[in-house]
Amino acid sequence: MDEIAAESQRLWGAPNAFVTADDCRRAVRSLAEAKVVCAAMDERLEAWVVKTRVRDADGEMFDGDDLLEYWRRRAKDMCEVFLKTLVNVGGRLESCSTTPKHRDSLLRVVEGYVTGGVQRKLFKVGIHPKFAREDEITAIRLEQLASLPIDALGLEVERYAKVVDDEDIIASLSSLGDLSSPSHMATRLVDVSTRIRQAGGDEDDPMNADDLLLVLLALVARAKPERAYSLVRYVETFHALVSNAHKGEEGFALANFSGAVRYARGDACGAIIEKSSTARLE
Incomplete structure (x- = not known):
């Protein structure tokens, strides 16, 4: 097993190791090849706005359930973009596109990174007031x-x-x-x-x-x-x-x-x- 393969196994071999948002942040921020991608995502998360006045195709305002789904789709979109970009940088992330367990780990990392970045805003501006x-x-x-x-x-x-x-x-x-x-x-x-x-x-x-x-x-x-x-x-x-x-x-x-x-x-x-x-x- 070459050096990169061994390091990839150490990083991504245990999906259940990624529990907290900090676990997820550390996992990718520790990789030099992911530095630029993480910085870009951090900027996007910081700028993310929790929209609470959204209308459907008929011009009706979204209710709480509609807003939850709307916010979910936006968070999922960020996860998918982040995932694709991370895999494309290669290096110690390359195995996450070919090895199922490694991909599972990266999926959990991406979710924790993104949701950990928007959770406070979602609670304060969106979910708590709506419910x-x-x-x-x-x-x-x-x-x-x-x-x-x-x-x-x-x-x-x-x-x-x-x-x-x-x-x-x-x-x-x-x-x-x-x-x-x-x-x-x-x-x-x-x-x-x-x-x-x-x-x-x-x-x-x-x-x-x-x-x-x-x-x-x-x-x-x-x-x-x-x-x-x-x-x-x-x-x-x-x-x-x-x-x-x-x-x-x-x-x-x-x-x-x-x-x-x-x-x-x-x-x-x-x-x-x-x-x-x-x-x-x-």
């Missing part, structure tokens, strides 16, 4: 759910009481919105799901999917991640812009988190809360 009311509704519902005994959710107290009060898991969920990119958040959710399954089951009696969702619901209610609805919409929309990360563990963990927040907002949870409140008054 402020939904975030308020979600926060109220999570507060109500946090006060319920877990058997009201259909969970076995003896089996899951300690799990839903796990301070480390609660802290991990509470700080989810502070993480640097959608992939970073999805990776955190994989870790959370793993710890829940380990604490709530074993090889002889593993947790079923329904219990996993309900335990996660109880934990999210206790964690109260800031702007939980905005967070769900963001990660759902911007995770795996060009990679296939959504097909693996990250996608599964993200779907569970999204499902828990959406279930919290739904009529079924509303009925559980009302029933529990009525029972306490009797």
Whole structure:
């Protein structure tokens, strides 16, 4: 194996090594052959404007869902341009066009680099203002759910009481919105799901999917991640812009988190809360 091939394997041989936006930035900024490309992308990310007044072909203003898709397309376009330009510089990036695992690594790096560069703007200017009311509704519902005994959710107290009060898991969920990119958040959710399954089951009696969702619901209610609805919409929309990360563990963990927040907002949870409140008054 020649020197460049060995270095390429060291750089790109482990796609899961790229978790944070800083991981992704370091990976390509460390390469002399990518210096000019990275500088150009940094300028583009800095100049990127989060447009909130966009009209469709009929002249109607985009609603929140339309804007999410519009922002997603623009971010994906940047990823695709960045990816193509990086591969074309050759050197230690050349193997990313021919070796599947190396390409997977570069796809994750490109996503983290781009989303990490626009995330703060998206939250501040776009997503948080657009979904402020939904975030308020979600926060109220999570507060109500946090006060319920877990058997009201259909969970076995003896089996899951300690799990839903796990301070480390609660802290991990509470700080989810502070993480640097959608992939970073999805990776955190994989870790959370793993710890829940380990604490709530074993090889002889593993947790079923329904219990996993309900335990996660109880934990999210206790964690109260800031702007939980905005967070769900963001990660759902911007995770795996060009990679296939959504097909693996990250996608599964993200779907569970999204499902828990959406279930919290739904009529079924509303009925559980009302029933529990009525029972306490009797």
